[in-house]
Amino acid sequence: MSAADRAIPWLLGIGSLGLLVTVYLALVEAPAMGENAGFTAPEAYRILFIHVPFAWVSFTGFALLFGGSLAWYLRRSEAGWRLGVTGARLGLLYSLGVLISGPIWGAAEWGTPWDFSDVRLNTFAVLAGVALFVALGERNSEDTAEIRDSLSAVGIFGFGLVPLTYMATRWWQERHPGPVLGGGEDSGIDPFILQIWLIGAASMQILFIGQTLMTMRLLRMENEVEKMLTMLEA
Amino acid sequence: MDDMLALALAYGLLIGLLLGHSILTALRMKDLDARLEAAVESMESASKVREGSDLSEE
Numbered sequence: 001m002s003a004a005d006r007a008i009p010w011l012l013g014i015g016s017l018g019l020l021v022t023v024y025l026a027l028v029e030a031p032a033m034g035e036n037a038g039f040t041a042p043e044a045y046r047i048l049f050i051h052v053p054f055a056w057v058s059f060t061g062f063a064l065l066f067g068g069s070l071a072w073y074l075r076r077s078e079a080g081w082r083l084g085v086t087g088a089r090l091g092l093l094y095s096l097g098v099l100i101s102g103p104i105w106g107a108a109e110w111g112t113p114w115d116f117s118d119v120r121l122n123t124f125a126v127l128a129g130v131a132l133f134v135a136l137g138e139r140n141s142e143d144t145a146e147i148r149d150s151l152s153a154v155g156i157f158g159f160g161l162v163p164l165t166y167m168a169t170r171w172w173q174e175r176h177p178g179p180v181l182g183g184g185e186d187s188g189i190d191p192f193i194l195q196i197w198l199i200g201a202a203s204m205q206i207l208f209i210g211q212t213l214m215t216m217r218l219l220r221m222e223n224e225v226e227k228m229l230t231m232l233e234a
Numbered sequence: 235m236d237d238m239l240a241l242a243l244a245y246g247l248l249i250g251l252l253l254g255h256s257i258l259t260a261l262r263m264k265d266l267d268a269r270l271e272a273a274v275e276s277m278e279s280a281s282k283v284r285e286g287s288d289l290s291e292e
Contacts, residue, residue: 228277
């Protein structure tokens, strides 16, 4: 067993523990936010303590999908392909978290779960669609170089939505809250709330690294089984 | 949507999502381990049969 494989349970354990601490801080220690703080749903805002880390970490998944797809496309790297598939699967998992929690918070805070005129919401949904397409395409198609090329191309071009999604609240802020970090004079956040977000993001990132190593191992094992079965059939 | 209901629903679903993913991945890992072991055993027995037939031919 490699050092990376041995680190998996530790990373998963530390990440999960950190997430439990985040949930405790978000639900118990963080103050309620009334109308004076600009919220109509004073308790539902606590969803954001986990929604925001989910969103940040989902971008790591899209970055892996991009890097892995590029490595496959340019170098025919097997490890690159596995990394891209891992990025698609985990990018999908974390973007699902964002797409579940966001509309629930929107329903409580805005009175509607979705606003089709908001660019941030729409580009993020398409980004999740890119991850879904690559993840399902890889699982349900024959494993050929042509299929890998097509899925990698989707992963590479789909990544263009990441900077667009990031900048959307700066360029066309509609319904989704504006940036709280690096968003100019109007941005900023209570230090305690920021602290909980950072603990949540760090914990989720550790969990994500553990999940990445585990998924890469799973894909390696799948490959080994396939190879052995082909040899047995021959 | 009700304030507290939204909070409970979101946390419940997100924790369920992460737990569900972990359980599914662990089950797939276990299944693959079993398939890998079975494939290794089949290869070993196939090579023994081959060795046996080589010896009888000699």
